[in-house]
Amino acid sequence: MASVTIDPSGEYLTIINSTGRRRFHAIWLRDNASDPQTRAPENGQRLIALRDIPHDISITKTDLNGDTLDVSFAPEDKVVRFDISWLEEHAYDQAPSRPRGWVAPDIEIWDAELTAHVPTGDFETLLRGGSALLNWLSLVNRYGFGKVTHGPVKPGALFQIVDLFGYVRETNYGRHFDVRTEVNPTNLAFTGMGLQAHTDNPYRDPVPTVQILYCLESSAAGGDNMVVDGFAAALRLREENEAYFNVLANYSARFEYAGDQSVCLTSRRPMIELAPDGELIAVRFNNRSLTAITDVPFDKMSLYYAAYRRFGEIIDNQEMEVTFRLNPGEAFVVDNTRVLHARKGYSGQGSRWLQGCYADKDGLRSTYDAMRRNQNKDAADEA
Ligand code: OGA
Numbered sequence: 001m002a003s004v005t006i007d008p009s010g011e012y013l014t015i016i017n018s019t020g021r022r023r024f025h026a027i028w029l030r031d032n033a034s035d036p037q038t039r040a041p042e043n044g045q046r047l048i049a050l051r052d053i054p055h056d057i058s059i060t061k062t063d064l065n066g067d068t069l070d071v072s073f074a075p076e077d078k079v080v081r082f083d084i085s086w087l088e089e090h091a092y093d094q095a096p097s098r099p100r101g102w103v104a105p106d107i108e109i110w111d112a113e114l115t116a117h118v119p120t121g122d123f124e125t126l127l128r129g130g131s132a133l134l135n136w137l138s139l140v141n142r143y144g145f146g147k148v149t150h151g152p153v154k155p156g157a158l159f160q161i162v163d164l165f166g167y168v169r170e171t172n173y174g175r176h177f178d179v180r181t182e183v184n185p186t187n188l189a190f191t192g193m194g195l196q197a198h199t200d201n202p203y204r205d206p207v208p209t210v211q212i213l214y215c216l217e218s219s220a221a222g223g224d225n226m227v228v229d230g231f232a233a234a235l236r237l238r239e240e241n242e243a244y245f246n247v248l249a250n251y252s253a254r255f256e257y258a259g260d261q262s263v264c265l266t267s268r269r270p271m272i273e274l275a276p277d278g279e280l281i282a283v284r285f286n287n288r289s290l291t292a293i294t295d296v297p298f299d300k301m302s303l304y305y306a307a308y309r310r311f312g313e314i315i316d317n318q319e320m321e322v323t324f325r326l327n328p329g330e331a332f333v334v335d336n337t338r339v340l341h342a343r344k345g346y347s348g349q350g351s352r353w354l355q356g357c358y359a360d361k362d363g364l365r366s367t368y369d370a371m372r373r374n375q376n377k378d379a380a381d382e383a
């Protein structure tokens with residue numbers, strides 16, 4: 001059973017129950033009211049602006065009945081109903097003791113050991129949607145990477161994978177691009193060269209957040225793919241040498257692609273990106289498109305290069321990577337803000353042809369969250 005007290009100032013209330021003590025400000029509570037005058041019932045969007053809430057708002061009275069708490073506010077003379085369980089879920093009254101480089105609780109850091117249980121979905125099964133799709137999306141969200149197998153060996157099939165969760169992000173490479181050896185390649189990806197583990201297109205702002213590579217031919221020797229958890233690499237760097245981690249997070253690198261006449265793409269972003277509260281949110285790493293770094297002060301440049309070198313060594317370490325060979329009709333999807341991909345060189349007899357495209361992580365995340373919410377709702381309706 002919870003108990004609720006109002007601070008004499010009226011500025012906040014305190015809820016104490018078996019799970020602890022949590023305080024909520026009057027202004028926060030009022031702003032988060034869900035009554036039909038505050039939020040449109042049809043779409044959940046807020047109807048008022050902060051200017052509509054008096055700056056001197058205070059809590060005058062509370063009335064607790066089971067899981068419902070009615071809170072009265074002055075000077076509006078308004079009563080708003082909250083569920084205690086909603087307040088618990090959205091509590092913000094905790095000590096912020098998270099280290100620089102903390103990661104979201106719903107993701108899991110991985111290394112080569114993931115090889116034994118690579119998140120994989122069967123093409124036709126995923127297309128049917130339902131729990132198989134939900135499960136695959138949850139794994140892609142958790143590991144930032146997933147494979148699809150038993151797809152058709154048909155150009156354009158990669159779009160059916162995008163359709164599972166979102167929309168194609170078109171770029172100067174087209175709605176999709178063909179990854180195979182070309183005579184005058186506009187990108188080193190379109191050669192037989194090995195490619196060091198990288199995130200794609202760090203020279204874009206914003207960067208494409210999801211990448212799909214779909215195999216149509218792979219009879220040439222070589223050309224195996226590797227993926228590396230960039231967050232695992234960044235955290236390992238932090239453990240080994242905090243100054244290395246910090247210098248890559250604190251200064252912007254620069255990336256550029258001007259591989260054909262019509263484009264000149266440039267960006268200025270750090271290799272390790274942290275949110276203001278230290279959350280690790282993105283990694284950018286691409287030896288091919290890194291350009292002259294000019295945002296690191298002279299007295300930090302040696303340290304920066306030592307850190308960049310070590311970060312690359314960790315990324316290249318086989319203990320970090322999952323290796324696989326894509327067969328025709330197989331594909332992989334990566335969170336391009338987190339997971340790096342690589343390819344071994346190939347040459348000689350036979351052919352290799354992948355189709356690639358980009359999509360957006362917010363779309364993937366939204367499909368996953370909406371499916372989850374609807375599943376929970378169905379379960380509640382049945383109960
Ligand atoms: C790419 C790429 C890898 C491959 O096109 O971005 O990294 O396996 N290709 O060819």
Ligand code: ZN
Pocket residue numbers: 189198199200341
């Ligand atoms: Zn790539």
